[in-house]
Amino acid sequence: MREFVASRWGVRAGSVLAVVLLLVVAPSMLSVFSLGLLGKFICFAIVAVGIGLAWGRGGMLTLGQGVFFGLGAYIMAMHMKLADASLFGGTGVPDFMSLYGSGDVPGWWEPFRSPAVTLLAVALVPGLVALLLGLAVFKRRVKGAYFAILSQALAAAFAVLLIGQQATTGGSNGLSGFRSFFGFDLQDPANKVMLYSIAVIVLLMMMAAARQLMHSRFGELLVAVRDQEERVRFLGYDPATVKTVVYVLAAAMAGIAGALFVPIVGIVSPADVGVVPSIAFLIGVAIGGRATLLGPVLGALGVAVAQTSLASSFPSFWVYFQGLLFVLVIGFLPGGVASVPRALANLLKQGARTEADRSTGAFSAKSGVPQRAPDGLDVSTGPIREEASR
Amino acid sequence: MRSPFLLSPDEPKAGGLPAGQHHYLKIRNLSVVFDGFVAVDKVNLDVSQGDLRFLIGPNGAGKTTVIDAITGLVPASGSVNHTGTEILGRKVHQIARLGVGRTFQTASVFENLSVLQNLDIAAGSGRRALELLRRRRKTEPAVEEAMELVGLGHLAEKQAGVLSHGQKQWLEIGMLLVQNSDLLLLDEPIAGMSQDERIETGQLLRKIGASRITLVIEHDMDFVREFATSVTVLAAGKVLSEGSVAEVQADRRVQEVYLGSAKEGGE
Ligand SMILES: Nc1ncnc2c1ncn2[C@@H]1O[C@H](COP(=O)(O)OP(=O)(O)OP(=O)(O)O)[C@@H](O)[C@H]1O
Ligand SMILES: [Mg+2]
Numbered sequence: 001m002r003e004f005v006a007s008r009w010g011v012r013a014g015s016v017l018a019v020v021l022l023l024v025v026a027p028s029m030l031s032v033f034s035l036g037l038l039g040k041f042i043c044f045a046i047v048a049v050g051i052g053l054a055w056g057r058g059g060m061l062t063l064g065q066g067v068f069f070g071l072g073a074y075i076m077a078m079h080m081k082l083a084d085a086s087l088f089g090g091t092g093v094p095d096f097m098s099l100y101g102s103g104d105v106p107g108w109w110e111p112f113r114s115p116a117v118t119l120l121a122v123a124l125v126p127g128l129v130a131l132l133l134g135l136a137v138f139k140r141r142v143k144g145a146y147f148a149i150l151s152q153a154l155a156a157a158f159a160v161l162l163i164g165q166q167a168t169t170g171g172s173n174g175l176s177g178f179r180s181f182f183g184f185d186l187q188d189p190a191n192k193v194m195l196y197s198i199a200v201i202v203l204l205m206m207m208a209a210a211r212q213l214m215h216s217r218f219g220e221l222l223v224a225v226r227d228q229e230e231r232v233r234f235l236g237y238d239p240a241t242v243k244t245v246v247y248v249l250a251a252a253m254a255g256i257a258g259a260l261f262v263p264i265v266g267i268v269s270p271a272d273v274g275v276v277p278s279i280a281f282l283i284g285v286a287i288g289g290r291a292t293l294l295g296p297v298l299g300a301l302g303v304a305v306a307q308t309s310l311a312s313s314f315p316s317f318w319v320y321f322q323g324l325l326f327v328l329v330i331g332f333l334p335g336g337v338a339s340v341p342r343a344l345a346n347l348l349k350q351g352a353r354t355e356a357d358r359s360t361g362a363f364s365a366k367s368g369v370p371q372r373a374p375d376g377l378d379v380s381t382g383p384i385r386e387e388a389s390r
Numbered sequence: 391m392r393s394p395f396l397l398s399p400d401e402p403k404a405g406g407l408p409a410g411q412h413h414y415l416k417i418r419n420l421s422v423v424f425d426g427f428v429a430v431d432k433v434n435l436d437v438s439q440g441d442l443r444f445l446i447g448p449n450g451a452g453k454t455t456v457i458d459a460i461t462g463l464v465p466a467s468g469s470v471n472h473t474g475t476e477i478l479g480r481k482v483h484q485i486a487r488l489g490v491g492r493t494f495q496t497a498s499v500f501e502n503l504s505v506l507q508n509l510d511i512a513a514g515s516g517r518r519a520l521e522l523l524r525r526r527r528k529t530e531p532a533v534e535e536a537m538e539l540v541g542l543g544h545l546a547e548k549q550a551g552v553l554s555h556g557q558k559q560w561l562e563i564g565m566l567l568v569q570n571s572d573l574l575l576l577d578e579p580i581a582g583m584s585q586d587e588r589i590e591t592g593q594l595l596r597k598i599g600a601s602r603i604t605l606v607i608e609h610d611m612d613f614v615r616e617f618a619t620s621v622t623v624l625a626a627g628k629v630l631s632e633g634s635v636a637e638v639q640a641d642r643r644v645q646e647v648y649l650g651s652a653k654e655g656g657e
Binding site for chain 2: 212213215216217218220221223224227228231232233234235236237238
């Protein structure tokens with residue numbers, strides 16, 4: 001079974017099945033409203049693919065993906081606002097700006113009038129921010145825990161910044177009330193199905209890209225960096241570069257997801273980009289199995305579905321339940337649900353196996369390259385050497 | 391382009407290769423200080439290509455710290471010259487790219503990757519981005535050769551984490567070889583090995599040492615006697631003695647230091 005899933009035919013069969021289910025079955029079975037919900041979940045799944053690479057394969061606890069998601073989302077929202085204003089109002093000034101501000105479009109909005117600039121920027125701007133952040137953090141060998149805290153703080157700061165800019169970003173209301181998407185009427189159900197289909201296709205493309213990366217030499221190197229960052233240096237690689245590349249990729253994926261989220265959901269506000277959504281992105285990935293390809297996607301979808309059905313009936317309960325689930329998975333099932341089949345198989349095998357053939361030579365626990373805890377949550381690299389006794 | 395031949399037909403000799411252009415390691419006044427504690431004290435050391443030099447000394451003598459300083463892991467003063475290039479003060483990965491490779495006292499391989507993947511990564515620091523983004527289709531000849539040389543050819547697809555302690559050490563040596571380093575620094579490569587494994591490792595070291603600059607830290611004097619072509623003795627951070635095994639063993643000061651530390655319960 002495992003072999004089949006991993007084989008070329010397994011991948012092909014799986015892809016065909018996914019395409020049929022998501023692109024043919026779902027649109028014909030679901031209402032337009034449900035399809036919109038599924039489309040929103042698909043956007044979260046795209047973020048999850050990136051987190052799976054950066055965290056699962058690269059060991060970077062990306063606690064601030066909401067920032068990149070938000071950058072992509074707000075850039076798309078700005079474009080749609082400007083386009084709507086030109087199409088329907090004729091003034092070229094978005095409605096809320098005349099309400100809360102001077103009625104002038106700020107200079108930094110202007111580039112996003114162009115559809116081409118917008119499409120590029122939703123991936124490039126988050127990527128660039130991640131590049132600067134990654135270089136600053138990883139080149140200086142900032143320890144993993146600090147990286148996580150830093151990204152988290154960035155997400156918090158980003159949300160605060162957006163809330164404070166009522167006149168230019170819509171403040172805590174965010175941006176909403178979009179009527180068109182690149183000239184397509186957003187009221188038209190056919191266009192909603194099209195938007196959903198675009199999200200599905202983008203997700204599948206991102207998964208294909210992630211799969212290629214995982215199986216490439218770079219993917220092997222990434223795992224080596226995750227497990228033993230210091231050791232990799234002695235082979236002539238700069239781990240900071242490897243990590244930055246993947247971090248940028250994950251950021252670009254989050255940005256693209258954000259850009260799709262806006263036309264599908266119809267609103268983006270600071271509540272979609274701050275600390276809480278950043279953590280929520282992570283939870284699905286952890287539950288699904290962060291080091292696998294399918295785990296993050298299925299985990300993100302599963303958590304989103306559960307959240308939608310549970311959170312409406314027991315809103316406060318859901319938050320605690322989510323936190324508890326996260327802790328339990330990290331503590332007892334670091335490989336996520338994806339690791340359950342293998343864990344069960346190992347358990348069965350272990351029963352049949354004797355201890356004798358597992359014996360290893362004596363280890364001297366002396367100096368050497370520090371080993372990172374395999375679960376990847378303990379993200380500190382630790383001192384190069386243990387404090388040696390004098 | 392890497393030459394497909396990891397080995398030269400010669401044997402290592404004291405003083406290194408007889409003629410031609412030598413690669414060499416020239417260390418002058420190397421000092422490492424940890425918060426006021428002098429772990430390495432103005433060490434001078436010369437090793438030529440083709441010499442299989444052993445670095446011995448009691449526990450805490452500073453042997454590992456010397457290698458740490460050469461490879462950029464700890465800050466040091468003085469000069470480390472590798473065949474005309476000053477390497478002190480550079481970053482770890484830059485030094486590695488200048489052909490300096492090392493192993494660790496505790497074998498450190500990538501446990502979640504296969505033997506083949508470990509070697510492939512070690513061989514690849516010069517690869518271009520496009521090459522990195524592709525899948526590994528075939529095994530590079532040097533990787534294949536190294537795998538056979540260190541006796542892990544039949545374990546290519548095995549996860550490095552399940553290898554025995556000795557096999558991990560061999561894998562590390564294999565990684566050094568494909569890394570294409572001409573200066574090899576091995577920190578206690580036979581620690582924890584069985585007698586048979588020690589002999590195999592010794593023979594391997596003689597094979598690879600014939601064409602490279604090799605510095606091996608070792609405690610086991612029987613092993614040193616059998617395989618070293620020259621020896622440097624380090625004690626309390628200083629070079630105490632240097633020469634052939636016989637010369638060093640005849641040195642009074644070496645005997646004192648060694649017997650003293652052996653009584654305290656070293657090896
Ligand atoms: N990072 C460090 N900080 C402080 N002191 C250190 C550090 N590394 C090593 N030392 C000290 O420097 C001295 C030399 O240590 P080193 O590990 O180089 O000895 P060694 O010759 O390799 O010993 P062994 O044979 O036990 O491996 C020791 O006294 C050790 O305690
Ligand atoms: Mg040592």
